[in-house]
Amino acid sequence: MFNRIGFSEVLVILVIALVVFGPRRLPELARAIGQSLREFRRATREFAGELDEAGAEARRVADEVREAASDAVRAAEATAPPGGGEKPGHPAGSPATRQEDQAGS
Numbered sequence: 001m002f003n004r005i006g007f008s009e010v011l012v013i014l015v016i017a018l019v020v021f022g023p024r025r026l027p028e029l030a031r032a033i034g035q036s037l038r039e040f041r042r043a044t045r046e047f048a049g050e051l052d053e054a055g056a057e058a059r060r061v062a063d064e065v066r067e068a069a070s071d072a073v074r075a076a077e078a079t080a081p082p083g084g085g086e087k088p089g090h091p092a093g094s095p096a097t098r099q100e101d102q103a104g105s
Helices: 008-080 096-103
Strands: none
Touching: none
16 A cells, blocks of 8 residues: 555645644654654564574474474384284284184184
């Protein structure tokens, strides 16, 4: 909305401000607006920095979780009996596995 404000619009705004606030209060008002804008920019930079830090922390945690999961998979593969030990689709000790084992005996 205010992206296309030109010199003539700024001049009109300043004239209106001069009439409304008077020549004595206008410098005070401009100073206060400038300080407010500086404070807003500083707060915005701090907030953006905190978001960046939180994002970096989240990436570190995600990497640690991936690494832990990968380690767990490698450990499970290393301790698994040769040949898998289980029939596909049937966990060891399930009734279907016991029935197949008994039928094969």
